[in-house]
Amino acid sequence: MDFFNFKGNSLFAEDVEITSLAKEYGTPLYVYSKATLERHLNAFESSFNGKKHLVCFAVKACSNLAILNLMAKLGAGFDVVSEGELRRVIAAGGDPHKVVFSGVGKTYSEIEYALSVGINCLNIESEEEIETVVAAARKLGVVANVALRVNPGVDAKTHPYISTGLKNNKFGITEENAFDLYVKMSKIDCLNISGIDCHIGSQMTSGMPIIEATDKIVALYNKLLSAGIKVDHIDMGGGLGVTYDNETPPTPSEYIAPILERLKSLDVALYLEPGRAMVANASVLLAKVVYQKNNGDKHFVITDTGMNDMIRPALYGSWMTIINSTIHEDIPEVVSDVVGPICESDDFLGKERKLKVKNGDILVVRGAGAYGSSMASTYNSRRLPCEVLVDKDKSYVIKKRQTFEDIWKDECIIK
Numbered sequence: 001m002d003f004f005n006f007k008g009n010s011l012f013a014e015d016v017e018i019t020s021l022a023k024e025y026g027t028p029l030y031v032y033s034k035a036t037l038e039r040h041l042n043a044f045e046s047s048f049n050g051k052k053h054l055v056c057f058a059v060k061a062c063s064n065l066a067i068l069n070l071m072a073k074l075g076a077g078f079d080v081v082s083e084g085e086l087r088r089v090i091a092a093g094g095d096p097h098k099v100v101f102s103g104v105g106k107t108y109s110e111i112e113y114a115l116s117v118g119i120n121c122l123n124i125e126s127e128e129e130i131e132t133v134v135a136a137a138r139k140l141g142v143v144a145n146v147a148l149r150v151n152p153g154v155d156a157k158t159h160p161y162i163s164t165g166l167k168n169n170k171f172g173i174t175e176e177n178a179f180d181l182y183v184k185m186s187k188i189d190c191l192n193i194s195g196i197d198c199h200i201g202s203q204m205t206s207g208m209p210i211i212e213a214t215d216k217i218v219a220l221y222n223k224l225l226s227a228g229i230k231v232d233h234i235d236m237g238g239g240l241g242v243t244y245d246n247e248t249p250p251t252p253s254e255y256i257a258p259i260l261e262r263l264k265s266l267d268v269a270l271y272l273e274p275g276r277a278m279v280a281n282a283s284v285l286l287a288k289v290v291y292q293k294n295n296g297d298k299h300f301v302i303t304d305t306g307m308n309d310m311i312r313p314a315l316y317g318s319w320m321t322i323i324n325s326t327i328h329e330d331i332p333e334v335v336s337d338v339v340g341p342i343c344e345s346d347d348f349l350g351k352e353r354k355l356k357v358k359n360g361d362i363l364v365v366r367g368a369g370a371y372g373s374s375m376a377s378t379y380n381s382r383r384l385p386c387e388v389l390v391d392k393d394k395s396y397v398i399k400k401r402q403t404f405e406d407i408w409k410d411e412c413i414i415k
């Protein structure tokens with residue numbers, strides 16, 4: 001559910017007409033709906049049935065400061081995967097005590113920074129990383145809260161690039177090694193064994209893989225408990241999917257209920273790290289139609305928005321819904337490839353879409369909020385897109401469109 005709906009023949013973001021936003025701010029334009037963001041966070045927050053929990057928004061899905069600030073004000077924690085993301089959270093007013101830090105390649109300086117700001121938990125992904133955490137904790141004279149990211153060997157049944165819980169993925173520590181490493185960590189005085197972490201993949205549209213993973217994590221929890229190692233939280237990661245086309249993922253409460261059921265008798269808090277499910281359909285990307293042409297049998301709708309602004313179709317072959325913000329009743333529908341101006345053949349937003357389009361129309365890519373602006377680049381020396389947040393009948397710029405000079409401002413000509 002979102003707050004992008006037609007009134008008559010024109011699409012609105014909450015109470016603001018999409019075409020008026022395009023006119024005011026230009027295109028490409030990311031438009032976020034505040035009410036949708038609030039709704040999604042509340043859908044998570046209200047699903048824990050009194051169980052202690054922490055919802056850690058995965059910053060990489062959408063890292064705009066205004067969005068992070070909104071989430072922080074609503075009480076969310078954050079999952080970060082780099083020092084830059086952690087600094088962003090702090091710059092946005094987020095509380096480092098509610099931040100977990102994941103990632104296979106955390107460097108010493110990133111770990112030291114995270115410990116210095118009092119991070120909630122470091123999710124350690126290799127045996128060697130333990131040594132780095134110990135070194136940083138000793139240097140700072142602090143006790144580091146840690147979890148191991150366990151790879152439960154569960155198939156998330158999603159795109160291979162976003163599946164992370166299989167044995168041949170680079171992520172996490174295998175189930176077989178996890179127990180021994182916990183025992184090893186429990187003997188180190190500057191480590192506090194805080195949790196067990198896992199994250200098995202993204203865009204999961206069935207609840208089964210996470211249930212399978214929970215069973216494995218609970219088994220590890222019990223095994224650790226019998227060895228005298230008691231963790232205070234279980235982190236089941238992110239990965240809940242959304243509807244891009246006709247997928248029918250579980251709702252947050254349907255997704256969380258069976259996890260809670262399995263943790264019912266355990267004295268642990270449940271952490272989750274949702275990214276996509278929180279922000280995907282809270283934003284649309286506006287693209288203006290510049291030209292149309294036929295090459296042989298194909299009709300192309302050429303827009304001013306390319307793979308640098310939205311890389312998901314090119315990178316994962318993702319299907320994203322594209323609609324016209326204005327419904328035309330007077331022109332025929334044409335099956336079209338919607339493409340951008342970039343010099344790459346995979347620069348498309350959608351292929352073989354039935355559209356009624358006139359030049360100058362504002363096309364709307366739905367579900368653009370997750371891995372949209374956060375993956376945008378300046379490829380082809382194109383400026384990063386402008387972003388606005390709509391709150392009822394008002395709109396606010398939350399990221400200014402770059403100037404051209406911004407694109408090359410860090411580059412130096414050798415004298």
Ligand SMILES: *Cc1c(COP(=O)(O)O)cnc(C)c1O
Nearest residue numbers: 058102202238239273274275276
């Ligand atoms: C990317 C990521 C997430 C968020 O995944 P979504 O599919 O967007 O919910 C959560 N945790 C970790 C460790 C991640 O890498």
